[in-house]
Amino acid sequence: MKRKGSRFERDLIEELWKNGFAAIRVAGSGVSHFPCPDIVAGDGKRFFAIEVKMRSSLPLYLTEEEIEKLRRFSEVFGAEEIIALKLPRKKWRFFKPEELGETSKGYRIDDDIYAKGKDIFDLKGLKQIKLE
Amino acid sequence: MKRKGSRFERDLIEELWKNGFAAIRVAGSGVSHFPCPDIVAGDGKRFFAIEVKMRSSLPLYLTEEEIEKLRRFSEVFGAEEIIALKLPRKKWRFFKPEELGETSKGYRIDDDIYAKGKDIFDLKGLKQIKLE
Numbered sequence: 001m002k003r004k005g006s007r008f009e010r011d012l013i014e015e016l017w018k019n020g021f022a023a024i025r026v027a028g029s030g031v032s033h034f035p036c037p038d039i040v041a042g043d044g045k046r047f048f049a050i051e052v053k054m055r056s057s058l059p060l061y062l063t064e065e066e067i068e069k070l071r072r073f074s075e076v077f078g079a080e081e082i083i084a085l086k087l088p089r090k091k092w093r094f095f096k097p098e099e100l101g102e103t104s105k106g107y108r109i110d111d112d113i114y115a116k117g118k119d120i121f122d123l124k125g126l127k128q129i130k131l132e
Numbered sequence: 133m134k135r136k137g138s139r140f141e142r143d144l145i146e147e148l149w150k151n152g153f154a155a156i157r158v159a160g161s162g163v164s165h166f167p168c169p170d171i172v173a174g175d176g177k178r179f180f181a182i183e184v185k186m187r188s189s190l191p192l193y194l195t196e197e198e199i200e201k202l203r204r205f206s207e208v209f210g211a212e213e214i215i216a217l218k219l220p221r222k223k224w225r226f227f228k229p230e231e232l233g234e235t236s237k238g239y240r241i242d243d244d245i246y247a248k249g250k251d252i253f254d255l256k257g258l259k260q261i262k263l264e
Contacts, residue, residue, distance in 0.1 A: 044210030077154035078176030
Protein backbone atom coordinates (compact mmCIF):
# COMPACT_ATOMS: atom_id res chain seq x y z
CA MET A 1 0.00 0.00 0.00
CA LYS A 2 1.48 3.31 -1.07
CA ARG A 3 1.36 6.05 1.53
CA LYS A 4 0.05 9.20 -0.08
CA GLY A 5 0.45 11.31 2.98
CA SER A 6 4.19 11.09 3.52
CA ARG A 7 4.93 14.62 2.24
CA PHE A 8 2.49 16.01 4.78
CA GLU A 9 3.89 13.79 7.47
CA ARG A 10 7.40 15.13 6.78
CA ASP A 11 6.05 18.66 6.95
CA LEU A 12 4.56 17.95 10.38
CA ILE A 13 7.80 16.27 11.52
CA GLU A 14 9.62 19.55 10.69
CA GLU A 15 7.04 21.58 12.58
CA LEU A 16 7.36 19.36 15.64
CA TRP A 17 11.18 19.53 15.72
CA LYS A 18 11.04 23.32 15.37
CA ASN A 19 8.81 23.37 18.43
CA GLY A 20 10.98 21.29 20.69
CA PHE A 21 9.68 17.79 19.99
CA ALA A 22 11.74 14.88 18.70
CA ALA A 23 9.46 13.33 16.09
CA ILE A 24 9.67 10.34 13.78
CA ARG A 25 7.53 8.87 11.00
CA VAL A 26 6.44 5.29 11.57
CA ALA A 27 7.49 2.79 8.89
CA GLY A 28 4.63 0.74 7.46
CA SER A 29 1.99 2.29 9.68
CA GLY A 30 -0.68 1.31 7.15
CA VAL A 31 0.41 -2.33 6.88
CA SER A 32 1.87 -3.43 10.21
CA HIS A 33 -0.16 -6.04 12.10
CA PHE A 34 0.59 -4.17 15.32
CA PRO A 35 -1.47 -1.05 15.98
CA CYS A 36 0.56 2.05 15.21
CA PRO A 37 0.18 5.74 14.50
CA ASP A 38 1.73 7.77 11.65
CA ILE A 39 4.04 9.84 13.87
CA VAL A 40 5.46 9.46 17.37
CA ALA A 41 6.79 12.56 19.15
CA GLY A 42 8.14 13.45 22.57
CA ASP A 43 9.82 16.31 24.40
CA GLY A 44 10.92 14.56 27.59
CA LYS A 45 7.65 15.39 29.34
CA ARG A 46 4.86 14.61 26.92
CA PHE A 47 4.55 11.86 24.35
CA PHE A 48 2.20 11.95 21.39
CA ALA A 49 0.94 9.24 19.04
CA ILE A 50 -0.32 11.13 16.01
CA GLU A 51 -2.68 10.09 13.22
CA VAL A 52 -2.06 12.43 10.29
CA LYS A 53 -4.83 13.60 7.96
CA MET A 54 -4.97 16.07 5.12
CA ARG A 55 -8.12 17.14 3.30
CA SER A 56 -9.03 19.72 0.68
CA SER A 57 -12.15 20.57 2.69
CA LEU A 58 -14.20 19.64 5.75
CA PRO A 59 -15.71 17.48 7.12
CA LEU A 60 -13.04 14.90 7.83
CA TYR A 61 -14.42 11.45 8.58
CA LEU A 62 -12.54 8.93 10.69
CA THR A 63 -13.43 5.28 11.16
CA GLU A 64 -13.83 3.60 14.53
CA GLU A 65 -10.93 1.33 13.54
CA GLU A 66 -8.55 4.24 13.02
CA ILE A 67 -9.30 5.67 16.44
CA GLU A 68 -9.22 2.26 18.10
CA LYS A 69 -5.81 1.48 16.54
CA LEU A 70 -4.47 4.79 17.82
CA ARG A 71 -5.89 4.11 21.28
CA ARG A 72 -4.41 0.62 21.55
CA PHE A 73 -0.92 1.81 20.59
CA SER A 74 -1.09 4.81 22.91
CA GLU A 75 -2.22 2.82 25.92
CA VAL A 76 0.72 0.43 25.77
CA PHE A 77 3.33 3.02 24.73
CA GLY A 78 2.23 5.66 27.19
CA ALA A 79 1.34 8.41 24.72
CA GLU A 80 -1.49 10.89 24.27
CA GLU A 81 -3.62 10.24 21.18
CA ILE A 82 -3.70 13.08 18.71
CA ILE A 83 -5.34 13.55 15.31
CA ALA A 84 -3.46 16.13 13.23
CA LEU A 85 -5.36 17.76 10.37
CA LYS A 86 -3.96 19.87 7.53
CA LEU A 87 -6.29 21.93 5.35
CA PRO A 88 -5.04 23.94 2.36
CA ARG A 89 -3.41 27.27 3.34
CA LYS A 90 -4.06 26.56 7.04
CA LYS A 91 -1.68 25.64 9.80
CA TRP A 92 -1.84 22.21 11.40
CA ARG A 93 -4.64 21.66 13.89
CA PHE A 94 -4.65 19.00 16.58
CA PHE A 95 -7.55 17.09 18.14
CA LYS A 96 -7.99 14.53 20.88
CA PRO A 97 -10.36 11.63 20.17
CA GLU A 98 -12.85 12.87 22.77
CA GLU A 99 -13.09 16.20 20.93
CA LEU A 100 -14.30 14.59 17.70
CA GLY A 101 -17.92 14.53 16.63
CA GLU A 102 -19.61 11.14 16.50
CA THR A 103 -21.30 9.62 13.47
CA SER A 104 -23.12 6.30 13.12
CA LYS A 105 -19.97 4.69 11.70
CA GLY A 106 -17.20 6.60 13.45
CA TYR A 107 -16.09 10.16 13.97
CA ARG A 108 -15.80 13.44 12.17
CA ILE A 109 -14.39 16.95 12.31
CA ASP A 110 -16.77 19.57 10.97
CA ASP A 111 -16.40 23.35 10.90
CA ASP A 112 -17.42 23.82 14.55
CA ILE A 113 -15.01 21.21 15.85
CA TYR A 114 -12.25 22.41 13.54
CA ALA A 115 -12.57 25.93 14.94
CA LYS A 116 -11.83 24.58 18.43
CA GLY A 117 -8.77 22.60 17.30
CA LYS A 118 -5.46 23.12 19.07
CA ASP A 119 -2.45 24.58 17.31
CA ILE A 120 1.20 23.67 17.79
CA PHE A 121 1.54 26.13 20.69
CA ASP A 122 -1.30 24.44 22.56
CA LEU A 123 0.37 21.11 21.91
CA LYS A 124 3.51 22.38 23.60
CA GLY A 125 1.40 23.33 26.59
CA LEU A 126 2.22 27.00 26.08
CA LYS A 127 -0.34 29.74 26.20
CA GLN A 128 -1.80 30.06 22.75
CA ILE A 129 -0.44 33.00 20.81
CA LYS A 130 -2.86 34.21 18.18
CA LEU A 131 -0.89 35.34 15.15
CA GLU A 132 -3.53 34.83 12.49
CA MET B 133 19.61 4.01 0.53
CA LYS B 134 18.16 0.54 0.93
CA ARG B 135 17.79 -0.67 4.50
CA LYS B 136 19.18 -4.18 4.76
CA GLY B 137 18.25 -4.60 8.38
CA SER B 138 14.49 -4.27 8.19
CA ARG B 139 13.82 -8.02 8.64
CA PHE B 140 15.80 -7.96 11.86
CA GLU B 141 14.08 -4.78 12.94
CA ARG B 142 10.67 -6.41 12.45
CA ASP B 143 11.86 -9.40 14.46
CA LEU B 144 12.84 -7.11 17.33
CA ILE B 145 9.53 -5.22 17.06
CA GLU B 146 7.73 -8.56 17.59
CA GLU B 147 9.93 -9.38 20.58
CA LEU B 148 9.23 -5.99 22.16
CA TRP B 149 5.44 -6.24 21.72
CA LYS B 150 5.50 -9.76 23.22
CA ASN B 151 7.24 -8.28 26.25
CA GLY B 152 4.83 -5.46 26.91
CA PHE B 153 6.35 -2.64 24.86
CA ALA B 154 4.61 -0.77 22.06
CA ALA B 155 7.31 -0.53 19.40
CA ILE B 156 7.55 1.01 15.95
CA ARG B 157 10.14 1.07 13.17
CA VAL B 158 11.26 4.54 12.17
CA ALA B 159 10.74 5.44 8.48
CA GLY B 160 13.85 6.67 6.70
CA SER B 161 16.06 6.46 9.78
CA GLY B 162 19.12 6.26 7.52
CA VAL B 163 18.23 9.27 5.41
CA SER B 164 16.32 11.77 7.57
CA HIS B 165 18.15 15.03 8.27
CA PHE B 166 16.85 14.85 11.83
CA PRO B 167 18.66 12.50 14.19
CA CYS B 168 16.67 9.33 14.68
CA PRO B 169 16.98 5.75 15.85
CA ASP B 170 15.81 2.57 14.08
CA ILE B 171 13.13 1.70 16.63
CA VAL B 172 11.21 3.63 19.30
CA ALA B 173 9.52 1.68 22.10
CA GLY B 174 7.65 2.46 25.29
CA ASP B 175 5.61 0.72 27.98
CA GLY B 176 4.13 3.73 29.76
CA LYS B 177 7.06 3.97 32.17
CA ARG B 178 10.20 3.60 30.11
CA PHE B 179 10.97 4.83 26.62
CA PHE B 180 13.74 3.44 24.44
CA ALA B 181 15.43 4.77 21.31
CA ILE B 182 17.06 1.73 19.75
CA GLU B 183 19.85 1.42 17.18
CA VAL B 184 19.58 -2.04 15.65
CA LYS B 185 22.63 -4.07 14.59
CA MET B 186 23.11 -7.59 13.31
CA ARG B 187 26.45 -9.24 12.69
CA SER B 188 27.65 -12.72 11.76
CA SER B 189 30.41 -12.41 14.37
CA LEU B 190 32.00 -10.06 16.91
CA PRO B 191 33.36 -7.46 17.30
CA LEU B 192 30.71 -4.96 16.33
CA TYR B 193 32.10 -1.51 15.55
CA LEU B 194 30.00 1.62 15.92
CA THR B 195 30.97 5.10 14.75
CA GLU B 196 30.92 8.18 16.96
CA GLU B 197 28.31 9.61 14.58
CA GLU B 198 25.91 6.72 15.14
CA ILE B 199 26.09 7.07 18.90
CA GLU B 200 25.89 10.87 18.74
CA LYS B 201 22.78 10.70 16.52
CA LEU B 202 21.14 8.33 18.98
CA ARG B 203 22.05 10.62 21.87
CA ARG B 204 20.67 13.76 20.24
CA PHE B 205 17.33 12.13 19.46
CA SER B 206 17.03 10.57 22.90
CA GLU B 207 17.79 13.80 24.77
CA VAL B 208 14.99 15.70 23.07
CA PHE B 209 12.48 12.84 23.00
CA GLY B 210 13.09 11.71 26.54
CA ALA B 211 14.23 8.17 25.81
CA GLU B 212 16.99 5.87 27.00
CA GLU B 213 19.58 5.08 24.33
CA ILE B 214 19.93 1.40 23.52
CA ILE B 215 22.05 -0.54 21.04
CA ALA B 216 20.39 -3.87 20.15
CA LEU B 217 22.63 -6.58 18.71
CA LYS B 218 21.60 -9.83 17.03
CA LEU B 219 24.15 -12.57 16.44
CA PRO B 220 23.30 -15.81 14.59
CA ARG B 221 21.41 -18.33 16.76
CA LYS B 222 21.53 -15.94 19.75
CA LYS B 223 18.80 -13.91 21.37
CA TRP B 224 18.84 -10.13 21.18
CA ARG B 225 21.26 -8.40 23.53
CA PHE B 226 20.97 -4.77 24.60
CA PHE B 227 23.67 -2.26 25.49
CA LYS B 228 23.78 1.31 26.74
CA PRO B 229 26.34 3.63 25.11
CA GLU B 230 28.37 3.83 28.32
CA GLU B 231 28.75 0.05 28.33
CA LEU B 232 30.49 -0.01 24.94
CA GLY B 233 34.24 -0.31 24.52
CA GLU B 234 36.03 2.69 23.07
CA THR B 235 38.22 2.65 19.97
CA SER B 236 40.20 5.48 18.38
CA LYS B 237 37.36 6.12 15.92
CA GLY B 238 34.31 5.15 17.92
CA TYR B 239 32.97 2.22 19.89
CA ARG B 240 32.85 -1.54 19.81
CA ILE B 241 31.30 -4.61 21.36
CA ASP B 242 33.76 -7.47 21.80
CA ASP B 243 33.25 -10.87 23.46
CA ASP B 244 33.70 -9.52 27.00
CA ILE B 245 31.21 -6.69 26.54
CA TYR B 246 28.78 -8.94 24.69
CA ALA B 247 28.77 -11.36 27.61
CA LYS B 248 27.58 -8.56 29.90
CA GLY B 249 24.78 -7.46 27.54
CA LYS B 250 21.24 -7.20 28.83
CA ASP B 251 18.48 -9.44 27.54
CA ILE B 252 14.83 -8.56 26.98
CA PHE B 253 13.97 -9.38 30.62
CA ASP B 254 16.56 -6.90 31.88
CA LEU B 255 15.14 -4.34 29.49
CA LYS B 256 11.74 -4.79 31.10
CA GLY B 257 13.33 -4.13 34.44
CA LEU B 258 12.48 -7.62 35.61
CA LYS B 259 14.91 -9.85 37.40
CA GLN B 260 16.84 -11.73 34.76
CA ILE B 261 15.66 -15.29 34.28
CA LYS B 262 18.39 -17.53 32.93
CA LEU B 263 16.80 -20.01 30.55
CA GLU B 264 19.81 -20.76 28.39
